[in-house]
Amino acid sequence: MKLEERGILSRYDLRKPFNRTVYVIMLLVVIVMACSMIYPVLVAMFNAFKTNTEVNSFPPTFLPNEGWHWSNLKQAWNYIDLPIFLRNTMFIFIGNMVVTVGVLGLAAFSLSKLQVPKAKHISMFFLITLFIPPTTYLIPNFLNLKDLGLINTFAAFWLPAGASAFNLLLLKNFFDGLHQEMFEAARIDGASELRCFAGLALPLSIPIIATLAIFVFSTAWNDWFWPSLVMHNDSKYPLSTAIYKYVISARGLGLNIRFAILFMVMLPPIVVFLVFQRFIMRGLNLGGVKG
Amino acid sequence: MDRTAAPQRQQGEIGERRAGIGQILKKHLWGYLFLLPALLIFAMFLWLPIIKGFFYSFYHVDFVKGNSFVGFDNYKTVFHDSDVGISIRNTLYYMGLALVMGFWVPIVFAISISEVRRFQGILRIAAYLPNVIPVVVLYGLWRWFYDPVGPINAAITKTVGGEGVSFMTDTSWSMISLVFMETWQQFGAAMLLYLAAILSVPRDWYEAAEIDGAGVWMRIRHITLPSIKNLILLMLLLQLIGTSQGFQSQLAMLDGGPNNATLTYALLIVKYATTRLELGVASAMGVLMFIVLSVLAIIQFRLQHKGDN
Numbered sequence: 374m375k376l377e378e379r380g381i382l383s384r385y386d387l388r389k390p391f392n393r394t395v396y397v398i399m400l401l402v403v404i405v406m407a408c409s410m411i412y413p414v415l416v417a418m419f420n421a422f423k424t425n426t427e428v429n430s431f432p433p434t435f436l437p438n439e440g441w442h443w444s445n446l447k448q449a450w451n452y453i454d455l456p457i458f459l460r461n462t463m464f465i466f467i468g469n470m471v472v473t474v475g476v477l478g479l480a481a482f483s484l485s486k487l488q489v490p491k492a493k494h495i496s497m498f499f500l501i502t503l504f505i506p507p508t509t510y511l512i513p514n515f516l517n518l519k520d521l522g523l524i525n526t527f528a529a530f531w532l533p534a535g536a537s538a539f540n541l542l543l544l545k546n547f548f549d550g551l552h553q554e555m556f557e558a559a560r561i562d563g564a565s566e567l568r569c570f571a572g573l574a575l576p577l578s579i580p581i582i583a584t585l586a587i588f589v590f591s592t593a594w595n596d597w598f599w600p601s602l603v604m605h606n607d608s609k610y611p612l613s614t615a616i617y618k619y620v621i622s623a624r625g626l627g628l629n630i631r632f633a634i635l636f637m638v639m640l641p642p643i644v645v646f647l648v649f650q651r652f653i654m655r656g657l658n659l660g661g662v663k664g
Numbered sequence: 665m666d667r668t669a670a671p672q673r674q675q676g677e678i679g680e681r682r683a684g685i686g687q688i689l690k691k692h693l694w695g696y697l698f699l700l701p702a703l704l705i706f707a708m709f710l711w712l713p714i715i716k717g718f719f720y721s722f723y724h725v726d727f728v729k730g731n732s733f734v735g736f737d738n739y740k741t742v743f744h745d746s747d748v749g750i751s752i753r754n755t756l757y758y759m760g761l762a763l764v765m766g767f768w769v770p771i772v773f774a775i776s777i778s779e780v781r782r783f784q785g786i787l788r789i790a791a792y793l794p795n796v797i798p799v800v801v802l803y804g805l806w807r808w809f810y811d812p813v814g815p816i817n818a819a820i821t822k823t824v825g826g827e828g829v830s831f832m833t834d835t836s837w838s839m840i841s842l843v844f845m846e847t848w849q850q851f852g853a854a855m856l857l858y859l860a861a862i863l864s865v866p867r868d869w870y871e872a873a874e875i876d877g878a879g880v881w882m883r884i885r886h887i888t889l890p891s892i893k894n895l896i897l898l899m900l901l902l903q904l905i906g907t908s909q910g911f912q913s914q915l916a917m918l919d920g921g922p923n924n925a926t927l928t929y930a931l932l933i934v935k936y937a938t939t940r941l942e943l944g945v946a947s948a949m950g951v952l953m954f955i956v957l958s959v960l961a962i963i964q965f966r967l968q969h970k971g972d973n
Contacts, residue, residue, distance in 0.1 A: 379867055379870065379871065380778055380779050380867070380870070381775070381778070381779060381870055381880065381883050381884060381887075381888060382779055382880060383870070383871070383874055385874075386874075386880055392880060395880075396779070399776050399779070400780065402776065403773065403776050403777060403780060403787060406773060406790075406791065407786070407787055407790035407791070409848070410790045410791060410793045410794060410848075410852075411790060411793065413794075413797075413802070413805045413809075414793070414797075416805065416815070417801075417805060420808075429813070431813040431818060432815075432818035432821075432822065433813075433814065433815050433818055472705075475701070476701045476702050476705055477702060479698040479699070479701065479702065480698060480699050480701070480702030480703075482698060483694075483695045483696075483698035483699045484699070487692065487694065487695035487698065488692075488695070489692045489695035489696060489699070490688055490692065495699060495703070498703070498706065499702070499706055502706065502710050502711070502714075504961075505714060505954070506905060506908070506909050506953070506954070506957060507909070508909035508911075508930045508933065508950065508953065509714075509717065509950040509951070509953045509954040509957070510713045510714045510716075510717045510950055510954075511930075511933060511934070511937075511946075511950065512717075512720075512933060512936075512937045512943055512946040512947050512950060513713040513714070513716045513717035513720055513947050513950065514709075514713040515937070515943075516713075516716065516720060516725065516943060516947075517709070517712055517713040517716055519727075520716075521708070532705060532708070532709060533705070533709040533710075535701065535702060535705040535706075535709075536705050536706050536708075536709040536710040538706075541702070565694070566694035566695075566698070567694070570698070591795070594798055595798055595799050595800075597798075597799070597800045597912075597916070598912055598915065598934075602938070612798065613798050613799070613800045614800075616798065616800045616801060616804070617800045617803075617916060620804060621800055621803055621804045621807070621916065628808070631804065632808075635801045635804050635805065638798060638801050639797045639798070639801050642796045642797065642798070643793070643796055643797065646789075646792075646793070646796040647789070650789055654788065654789075654792075654856070657792075657853070657856055658856070658860050
């Protein structure tokens with residue numbers, strides 16, 4: 374007999390009528406859940422093409438009944454300068470990533486592979502910060518950046534990006550899994566420690582760096598409140614903050630135009646996610662298991 | 665065994681001490697150099713603000729005239745502000761609602777999806793989709809969903825009839841609406857973690873249990889849930905830590921209203937800093953929160969160790 378694949382349920386369970394009904398109900402619930410996840414995307418899309426009166430009508434229509442108004446997209450594109458805000462977000466993301474890999478990577482490598490004396494105490498210095506809730510020092514953090522003269526500069530994001538104990542732990546755990554012998558061999562061949570890090574450890578940790586990139590990106594992409602405190606200049610807001618300030622809290626902006634902007638903003642990440650979903654899912658799992 | 669090990673360790677330490685700090689530094693120069701940037705950044709951007717918070721809580725922060733020492737005035741302001749009591753109650757309510765409405769959702773869906781044989785990949789992607797969209801965009805969408813003339817109310821009036829619900833402006837609904845939105849938006853990420861854990865449970869355990877006559881519910885209750893118990897506890901802890909500091913959806917969706925119904929403690933800190941311009945009071949509230957959370961952590965730690973004995 375061939376061993377069939379099974380989960381909690383076996384084929385035999387589904388022959389019982391009670392189990393069968395429960396299973397079907399469960400499937401329905403899961404399908405409803407999946408639809409509810411896709412629904413907002415479709416709503417934003419269809420509403421973006423309606424006339425303003427149709428969006429405001431009650432009960433709301435799903436598909437645009439009064440024709441597709443493509444001019445909404447153009448109006449939305451001209452309403453705020455999306456490319457500038459997108460550029461700022463990418464600017465923050467890339468800087469944060471460089472600092473994370475550079476600063477935290479070096480520190481994690483040292484803690485994991487270089488056997489420095491007092492490594493335990495130094496780790497404590499980093500890791501205790503995990504237990505202090507960020508909200509308790511939210512405002513002092515802002516005042517500190519002000520004291521350092523970093524308000525309204527991108528450095529206010531880049532430098533603190535290196536102060537993440539969680540990311541440090543993620544990197545250190547990954548480095549712990551790399552074989553010490555490899556680095557010994559490289560050292561015997563005359564490689565410096567810096568070479569060991571940049572030439573050996575970093576290329577081997579591409580998977581964890583990809584995972585970090587997902588985390589760092591989603592922070593840069595999602596964070597709207599902190600940038601609105603730190604940045605004072607229109608030309609320096611990241612996308613999320615700009616959307617919050619000029620679209621979500623805006624009054625007198627037509628609902629259809631609002632949806633058109635939201636749709637244009639949500640489209641690129643969804644496309645990127647769908648194209649790279651295999652890698653992203655794997656990366657998330659790696660982060661989940663290691664963290 | 666201790667007696668023999670101790671002198672050896674001491675000798676080692678003395679040996680190391682004799683070698684001198686200079687030599688240790690020389691030997692581990694690169695190791696310490698690699699740590700230096702991280703040490704500096706952690707000190708400057710994490711430890712410095714944490715320590716500064718205590719100092720600022722005794723100062724009146726003024727960007728123009730400079731800070732002035734005010735003693736315990738900031739703390740007095742906090743204790744005399746009636747909003748603080750409201751915000752604490754709201755925060756506890758928010759944490760409780762998030763547990764009751766949200767905590768079990770990813771577990772249930774993870775178990776369900778693990779049993780779906782086909783299109784599992786699509787379901788995973790769908791569940792994770794809201795995590796990809798920027799939260800502010802979702803806030804914008806949900807404002808419309810919850811609108812008195814939005815689609816949810818249209819569905820309610822069509823099926824149940826009656827007036828419909830003002831999800832946002834009714835004080836008894838507003839927090840529930842926010843928690844529902846956040847659950848919808850965030851459960852996907854937690855579900856993926858649970859799913860990975862559930863799928864790593866060996867299949868033959870279920871086979872053996874079934875042969876022994878355990879029903880489906882018994883298998884979930886006695887095999888699946890115990891296997892992911894540690895993850896559940898971890899997620900519970902993370903959720904409590906997260907919700908105790910929650911303020912972003914409350915700020916973006918309702919600005920703490922209606923009638924302070926969604927004013928959480930963290931949001932009040934933000935309000936003291938941004939609209940009331942009392943950054944010293946905001947720092948004092950942060951310090952108080954830190955003290956309360958630390959005391960709770962210590963009590964929890966003590967209780968746990970008592971339980972172990």
